[in-house]
Amino acid sequence: MVYLACIILLLCGIYCVAVKKNLIKIILGLIIMEYSVNLFFVVLGYKSGGSNPMPQAIVTVLILTGLSTTIIMTAIAMRLYERFGTFDITKIRKLKG
Numbered sequence: 001m002v003y004l005a006c007i008i009l010l011l012c013g014i015y016c017v018a019v020k021k022n023l024i025k026i027i028l029g030l031i032i033m034e035y036s037v038n039l040f041f042v043v044l045g046y047k048s049g050g051s052n053p054m055p056q057a058i059v060t061v062l063i064l065t066g067l068s069t070t071i072i073m074t075a076i077a078m079r080l081y082e083r084f085g086t087f088d089i090t091k092i093r094k095l096k097g
Contacts, residue, residue: 002043009036023077023087027070034066 009032016029038059045055077087084092 003040006036006040006043009033009039021089023080023089026089027073027077030073031066031070034062034069038062038066 013029013031013033013036016032017026020026020029041055041059041062045052045059080092081087086092
């Protein structure tokens with residue numbers, strides 16, 4: 001059941017990244033995908049007996065990596081908004097400046 005939740009979260013994130021045109025929504029889709037992977041590793045560690053510290057260490061590294069990439073993506077989105085005045089990627093592609 002929890003594996004199904006991981007798959008649904010991953011699919012929701014992929015949908016946001018593939019379909020949405022707003023940079024903020026794309027960033028949120030990537031965050032949802034990162035959290036689905038984290039949830040998968042936590043469930044995997046829990047199912048394997050709970051005494052194995054390796055999945056916990058992997059999730060800790062993934063959380064820190066996800067946080068840093070989220071900060072960088074948000075900073076880039078803010079700079080693009082300052083330069084182009086929009087978060088819409090179709091308008092940013094048309095401006096090319």
